[in-house]
Amino acid sequence: MSTILHSTLDVGGDLRMAARLALDVLTILQDTSDIIDTPYIVNLGSVSGFGSDTMQVGFAGLANDHLAATAAENTDVGASPLTDTSVSIAVVRHALRRDISDLAELTSRGGSDISVNTLANSLVTAARLGVMDDIAAAIDSFSSAVGTTGVDLSVDTFMSAIYQLEISSVPGPFCALLAPRALADLQESIRSETGPTQYIAATQDMLQIKGQGYAGSFAGVDVFTSAYIDATAADVKSGMWGTGAIGWATGRVPPPRANAAFANVNDWLAIEFDRDASAATSEVVAHGYWGVAVLEDARGVEILSDAP
């Protein structure tokens, strides 16, 4: 009587499979945190229904001129012109589409396996990361910079960034958006500090308030981390700023007239489901309308440190 061996059953794949699929489909490592709901990114509202895709943010120096003593008690006082400037934010279309065939959908095992629902959920995250990517790119327009090319971020550099903002009379609170490598270097530098200097790591309560990406607080500055910070060969370009330095404007996706499945996820993002019947394929399309810009560059400072 011959023994039934796995290797025999496996011949031709009749009774045994080459591999079974794990129940969960895990995501490839990706930084999924963003800071767009924090007060450090000013939401300037929507351009929808205002006749332009560009939002012009005006600044007036209402308190820049002060009352001055007059030469004599009856001197005729001339009118002082008002200092003003503006910054433009262009709201543009951002989109991402995933197609899935009927056969791929009907064989989906549910849960985290690839299906229309999974794709739709992932597009929401992808949209938020798109905004985050733009915020990281905008930081390179802060005119002042601290740190040295190719050198680790240190407490000294971090403090220099705070000094720079204080010199510019930027009102707090400040936030820092650091590249992961810069955060690691900062923590390493803090270890060699003595005295009352302390890094307060994010706790569960803090994360609930400030969301993912919040790394903690140091020297009174809220520290966030993002993998989307701009990097050149030698440097990463993190940043520190006070509220009012960076803003974003949005546009609402108009709902379609056709009988299509459409959902406005929020003011600036919509997920749409379409179907190509002849190709037996479902389309999941995300559209987001936004623009990000440095509003007042003196309110921020770029922090240069070495790249990973």
Next chain:
Amino acid sequence: MSFEVEDQSHLPTLPRKGGYPWLLKVHKTQGWECVEVAPGEWEWLPRLRRFHQRPGVNGHTARSGNLAKVNDQNAGFQILDDPRLVARYRKVLRAQPGPMGARSYWLAWDTPLVSGRSVTRKRDAAAALEFRRWLVSSGTVELPDPVHLDSAIDIMRKQVARATRRAGNNPHLVGKLEQDQRTLAAARAAAKAPDGRWTETPPEPPKPRRRTTKKEAA
């Protein structure tokens, strides 16, 4: 502005989709740093920033970057967008095949090294430094008035003062402090030099020890 696509078929496939094109920009007064370009030779050089041609960022639309340019120029930036200048620092790699046929944009002195899903940039540091020096020496970017460099020097001075207080006898900190002091001295001297360049006076060679002869001793 369109960009020339070089034949980069010999390069490996880039695992991530490419980004948006960008140009370089420098700030006219801020973010300058004093760099030791050769042993004992220091120069004030501008830091290179990116002018992202990315719709939705800093005023860029899908059609034009004029608003973004105005935003940046109002903030004191100089966009290095002269085509001859761009040709000097830009190289375009076509990601092959690259998701969605995207391209990836690199500086001429950077080379992508692919390892699995990650891409590491390999920099020809000498070429990068040479370009920054050329920007100043050719007059493309004007050296700021020393008054503007003072703010950078002031930050360095504060760092040195702080390091002096905490260095103590720690050899690592003392070594870093000495390096920082040297950089600070060079930055001050170079800021005063009309062309922003300064060469350290080489230290005097040690005087030969005087030998006392027996006759003199007597």
